[in-house]
Amino acid sequence: MDEFVKGDKVEVCSKEEGYVGSYFEAKVLSKLPHRNLYKVKYKNLVTEGEDPLPLIEIISADELRPMPPKLSQPLTFHRDDKVDAFDLDAWWVGYITGRRGNFFSVYFETTNEKCEYSLERMRRHLDLVNGHWVSSATRHHLYS
Incomplete structure (x- = not known):
C-alpha cells in the first residue's frame, strides 16, 4: 500500500452506494497519526450551502490511489475498450x-x-x- 504525503494528488475510490466504480480527484492535506487515514480535499466536490468550499473528508488509505499518469489521448477508442x-x-x-x-x-x-x-x-x-x-x-x- 502506498504512503501518501501532504500535497500528493490522489484519486478517491468511492465505496458509497451509487458511486462504486468512480474515482474522485483530490489532494492529500495530511496523514492522521493514529490510523491509516488521510485528510483529503476534493478537486471537484464542494460543500453544500450558499458559499460552497472544496469538500474535505477523512478517507481510509484503502480508498486512495495515486493519480494515474497522463497518457497521450488516443485518437479513438474501439468496441470493448x-x-x-x-x-x-x-x-x-x-x-x-x-x-x-x-x-x-x-x-x-x-x-x-x-x-x-x-x-x-x-x-x-x-x-x-x-x-x-x-x-x-x-x-x-x-x-x-
Missing part, C-alpha cells in the same frame, strides 16, 4: 459499446447504464498492479 469517462465530477470505469459521430457509447457495469461521451471526457483505463500503472489491454494480454 475499457475506459474511464468523466461524469458527475468523477471518473467512472466502463466499456465502449459503440460510436455515433464524435460520441462514444460507454456501458457501466456498476450502474447498468449506457451513456454517450465525447473523446475529451474519456481516458484510457489503467489498473494499479503491484504499484505500477498497467493498461487494461496490456494487462489482459499479460494475464490471459
